[in-house]
Amino acid sequence: MHFVLRCLARLTMTSSAVDIPKTVGALLVGGLFASVLFGFSNLQALFYFRSYQDDPLRLKLLVAFVWVMDTIHIGFLWGGLWFYLITSDGMPAAIDQIPTVLMVVIFTNTVIGVCKDCFFGYRVFMLSKRNWCLTTLIVILLCLRLVSAILTSNKMSVLITLTFAAPAGMDAFTTGALVYLLRQHRLEHGRLNHILDRLLLYGVETASFTFCGSITTALCWLLMKDNFIFAGVFCCMGKFYTNMLFAR
Template structure:
């Protein structure tokens, strides 16, 4: 009775989710302390991510408490998905879609004008597919919360959603790496090349962890290991939220490492300014 594989994996996922939520709080605090000059839209974006992440960890904690405490000794409760599971999937879909579109915006600015939509449209479509199937998962589980139905419907709801998320993640990482590499190869300024190489490493590292968990979730979902899929599903939004916050909070470090005391302002939201800087040979570095 209950989830195949038991609730141990869900408990582990909830603990990891709570741990990563602490990192989200720290990164949000660091952002507002050090980047008060950012545009209002960026501040609102960070606030929205924090609120959604807070809601997500609340729903995850409720789900674990319901199954492990409230339903102790009531085996019939273990045959159904509680409402907080559907709510966590809804927030999960919003967080991942927002973060991926944030990086799509960066790619849009980095691309040459002729290639912007050619590169970004496939990624946007993948994000939309993930979001639509995520909402479908929420609707289906609310209409029929039986575990047997959720296991049967996963091939038409959760599995396509996770697959589209993985595809979008790969496309984002490959696009960022290629565009940053091309910008660095055209630059005659050593510091700009070093900066762009560092950004490539950051992009790969960001993708590696999130993609590793996403691929693992696709695997266990395809193998009908629902408990492990739910456990991994609780941690993925936290990884995405922290990847966005990390991309914003590393700007000061990158400035100090690559530009010293230069007065260049490297804005992560307008990272497309980097190719313009690297494209002319008389940037701020040459004037030092």
């Protein structure tokens, strides 16, 4: 996911042309929102380990791994903000520099997103009674998402918008599949309708956050290429993925 670093690097400007509120300020606001979402994910993880002690070990390990990656993500995100605001003393010239800690933010963001996609892909596979055609389509979409990111990092900047928007398509498809499958089970198990209704509600609500976040990032990239607002939104995407995963 070095493409985001390339995106930031393209904003090389003279010191007099730098708009601090829309560059470092946008990253700071993104960091603050990401911190709030990190607090929610901590509560969700604690609730999960206290309430679902009988879950399979592999699921507990997944939750623990995602929580660790989420913690690393927020730590290095604030490390990047420290570089811009403290180490560089808020100087406009620092905008031209990309701190190494932001590479870790981008990496953890990608890892959490992939874990979320794999988890929901597996749920679709099980709920569809091992429907390989539907699951294969999800795997293809996931591979396209990863390939677009790799190609973008190798100078194909025309794919940057696709890379930002791809998670939205992935979320829309997997959520739609889960909603359809849960509605099928709702008809088969009438006494569990209230539980399935809650699952449907949680599914739509949590997916809407990641969908809107991805679309907003892509639109900010397309329409506001002279600032870091798209990067501020992108900073929160890893937290959206974590909260979406823990909410299920």
